[in-house]
Amino acid sequence: MISLSGVTKRFGTATVVDGISLEFEQGKCTVLIGPSGCGKSTLIRMVAGLIRPDAGDVVFDGRPLDDATLPELRRRLGYVIQTGGLFPHLTARQNALLMPRRLGWEPARMDARVSELAELARLPEDALDRYPLQLSGGQRQRVSLMRALMLDPDVLLLDEPLGALDPLVRADLQQDLRDAFQKLHKTVVLVTHDIGEAWYFGDRIALLKDGHILQLGAFNEFVDAPADPFVTQFVNAQRSPFDAARDAEGHTER
Numbered sequence: 294m295i296s297l298s299g300v301t302k303r304f305g306t307a308t309v310v311d312g313i314s315l316e317f318e319q320g321k322c323t324v325l326i327g328p329s330g331c332g333k334s335t336l337i338r339m340v341a342g343l344i345r346p347d348a349g350d351v352v353f354d355g356r357p358l359d360d361a362t363l364p365e366l367r368r369r370l371g372y373v374i375q376t377g378g379l380f381p382h383l384t385a386r387q388n389a390l391l392m393p394r395r396l397g398w399e400p401a402r403m404d405a406r407v408s409e410l411a412e413l414a415r416l417p418e419d420a421l422d423r424y425p426l427q428l429s430g431g432q433r434q435r436v437s438l439m440r441a442l443m444l445d446p447d448v449l450l451l452d453e454p455l456g457a458l459d460p461l462v463r464a465d466l467q468q469d470l471r472d473a474f475q476k477l478h479k480t481v482v483l484v485t486h487d488i489g490e491a492w493y494f495g496d497r498i499a500l501l502k503d504g505h506i507l508q509l510g511a512f513n514e515f516v517d518a519p520a521d522p523f524v525t526q527f528v529n530a531q532r533s534p535f536d537a538a539r540d541a542e543g544h545t546e547r
Contacts, residue, residue: 294317294318294319294353294354294447294448294480295316295317295340295351295352295353295354295448295480295482296314296315296316296317296351296352297313297314297315297316297336297339297340297349297350297351297352298314298349298350298352299312299313299314299348299349299350300312300313300314300336300339300346300348300349300350300351301313301346301347301348301349302332302335302339302344302346302347303347308504309330309332309335309504310332310335310336310339310346310504311332311503311504311505312348312349312505313332313336313349313504313505313506314349315336315499315506315509317340317448317480317482318480318496318497319480320478320479320480321480321481321496321497322474322481322482322483322494322495322496322497323481323482323483323495323496323497323498323499324482324483324484324485324490324491324494324495324497324498324499325337325482325483325484325485325499325501326484326485326486326487326488326491326498326499326500326501327486327500327501327502327527328486328502328527329486331501331502331503331504332501332503332504333484333501334452334453334484336484336501337450337452337482337484338452339351340358340370340448340450340482341367341370341372341450342358342363342366342367342370353366353369353370353448354366354369354447368392368444368446369444369446369447369448370446370447370448370449370450371440371441371442371443371444371446371448371449371450371479372441372449372450372451372452373434373437373438373441373449373450373451373452373454374437374452374453374454375452375453375454377425377433377434377436377437377454378437379425379433379436379437379440380425381424381425381426382424383424383425384421384422384423384424385416385420385421385422385423385424385425385428385432385436385439386407386421386422388425388436388437388440389407389410389421389436389439389440389443390403390407390443391440392440392443392444393406393443393444406443407421407439410438410439410442410443411439413439413442413473413476413477414435414436414438414439414442414469414473415435415469416432416435416436416439420432420436429462430459430462431462431465431466434454434455434466435466435469437454438454438470438473442477446479447479447480448479448480448481448482449474449479449480449481449482450481450482451481451482451483451484452484453484453485453486454470454483455467455470455485455490467490467493467494470494471493471494474494481494483495487531488512488515488527488528488531489531491512492512495511495512496511497509497510497511498510498511498512498515500515500524500527502521502523507520507521507523507524508520508521508524515528516528
């Protein structure tokens with residue numbers, strides 16, 4: 294669905310993404326993970342067409358993502374950021390319907406789509422006419438997901454969408470997001486710094502460091518066949534004391 298070929302991005306003298314080539318498979322979830330500053334958010338923003346690579350190509354469904362194709366292809370991309378990015382002066386419903394109103398959808402079509410996506414995102418109907426400041430953090434992210442899915446995009450891009458939520462809300466939304474991914478069969482690119490979240494969502498995981506991909510594969514490969522000492526260091530750094538205690542007792546199953 295999407296391929297990156299030798300993409301490089303510099304900010305000043307710093308090379309944030311350095312010659313990365315990567316394919317995002319249709320209908321699969323690819324997770325970009327790594328420490329802060331490794332280039333994962335820059336990479337997803339290049340996929341979204343928000344910034345352009347200094348070198349290399351981004352190809353979407355066989356077509357280069359450039360000035361000529363971007364207006365059309367961007368409508369096939371849904372994008373969710375960490376804070377949700379909702380406009381505070383618009384209700385949840387109005388935020389979700391920004392693009393349909395711009396495209397001139399009929400009111401009945403907009404109402405039907407909002408109801409469909411509210412059910413999918415598990416957002417209560419009475420929350421649709423509240424403003425973002427009247428919603429919980431989890432509800433705001435559910436509205437952001439609705440907005441991203443409104444035009445039924447082929448690709449869903451999520452840049453640390455759960456990072457600002459408390460653990461209980463995060464766990465609840467993780468389950469709902471994974472259910473939505475499985476139901477919709479979208480191509481998903483998810484950025485996170487959380488290895489547990491990567492394991493939960495990812496069909497494939499790409500671990501980045503200093504603008505390079507150190508390892509690409511399934512989660513168990515990161516544990517059983519790390520490609521670099523940093524891979525083991527990164528995974529072990531996120532093990533909780535509970536995990537360590539279980540392993541010490543011989544309970545190694547997830």
